[in-house]
Amino acid sequence: MGGSAVVVGGGIGGLAAAIGLRLIGWEVTVVERAPVLGDAGAGISLHANGIRALDILGVGGAVRAAACPQYTGGTRVPSGSWLARMDGAALERELGTPIVGIPRAALHRLLRGALPSESLVDAEATSVDSSDPSRVRVSTEGGVLEADLVVAADGVGSRLRAQLFSRHPGPVYSGSTVLRAVTQRPVELDTDFELTWGKGAEFGHIAFADGRAEWHAVLNSPPGIRHTDALAEMRHRFGDWHAPIPTLLDATHPDAVLHHDIHELAQPLPAFTAGRIVLLGDAAHAMTPNLGQGACQALEDAVVLAAALTTEPTIESALAHYDTERRPHSQSVARAARQAGRMGQQLSNPLAVALRNTALRLAPSRAMVRAILRHAD
Structure with a gap:
């Protein structure tokens, strides 16, 4: 089966879907309004399921070459003592590939580079018309695009999802906000990946292949709170936490700090499809980042969609x-991510924090590997 498709959204999921569709012989147009995506100045960890999807799409080798494997790290408390250590080598033995860290900008660049430039259209999709059962029309500022299939990969605030499922409440605020940045210079790190949990707060880092690192700070907060000097606020909030947190902040340019409130689709969608329109990635199952599975699930979506179009x-x-395969699984991962956040970063009651920390310290090292395997395999 061949055909034509319009992919609305040029993020990780949308680009991956376009690559997959082209691999099976479809003509694809990707419509993206933003010349630079809002999260391009951040980093990402990719688990084995995401890497395997990239392998199927033909770009896994290039991503591995640009990424830093994560073998060492784990979870700590602000004083620096360990709650749990990550055994990246054990994960690699189980899954055939380690978790890797890569700048989002580099991943976007590699995915875009796998598509011909004429497939990428700089425009904003405003609406979709599926009244004709055999063709779908996407309206943009530049006109109307027609296709056999439309992939709505336009993110957590998806305009197309809101049009298709007008009674769905849409994304809701998770209760947490995230500030993050990539250091402007290389930093010396003892570990590839870390999370540190305080009361209602988390600080973490991802090492990159070029010596730089991304850090993120997640805080319980009302939505919409912004700081005149976000980096100074981070130094005030985390300056007395263990090394290398102060070093990471000192290596950051103030203008590099991104600040986004975290939204999710707390109420699952009743379907990921409507006629010949299919939702993918955050447009379908926006989740909190606590399991590091948001992009990986979008990559799985892309591969399953292309596979279904070759076999059906x-x-x-x-x-x-696609709906039968992806909706129950991705929504289950979203629920697990929400629960992980409640028991991790969002936990603020001192007694509850102490009980959690004790449980983590007493848990066997194999338990952390099993927890990651549950979603990364």
Whole structure:
């Protein structure tokens, strides 16, 4: 089966979907309004399921070459003592690949580079019309695009999702806000990846192959709070936490700090498809970042969609297969991510924090590996 598709959204999921569709012989147009994505100045960890999806799409080798494998690290408390250590080598033995860290800008660049430039259209999609059962029309500022299939990969605030599921409440604030940045110079780190949990707060880092690192700070906060000097606020909030946190902040340019409130689809969608329109990535299952699975689930979406379109006799049956395959699984991961946040970063009651920390310290090292395998395999 071949055809034409319009992918709305040029993030990780949308680009991956476009690559997958082109690999099976489809003509694809990617519509993206932003010349630079809002999270391009951050980093990302990719688990084995995301790496395997990238391998299937033909870009896994390039991503590995640009990424830093994560073998050492774990979870700590602000004083620096360890709650749990990560055994990256054990994960690699189980899964065939380690977790890797890479700048989002580098990942976006590699995915865009796998597509011909004429497939990428700088425009904003405003609406979709599926009244014709055999064709779908996407309206943009530059006109109307027609295709056999439309992939709505336009993110957590998806305009197309709101149009298709007008009674769904849409994304809700998770209760947490995140500040993050990539250091402007290399930093000396003893570990590849760390999380540190305080009361209602988390600070973490991801090492990059070029010696730089991304750090993130997640805080319980009302939505919409912003700081005149975000980096100074981070120094005030985390300056007395263990090394290398002060070093990471000192290596950061004030203008590099990104600040986003974290939203999720707390109420699951009743379907990921509507006629010949399919939702993918955050547009379908926006989740909190506590398991590091948001992008990986979008990559899985892209591969399953392309596979279904090669094995099913019609587009309609392929989308039904995609919905059956992806909706229960991704929504289960989203629930697990929400629960992980409640027991991790969002936990603020001192007694509850103490009990959690004790439980983590007493847990066997194999328990952390099993927890990651549950979603990364």
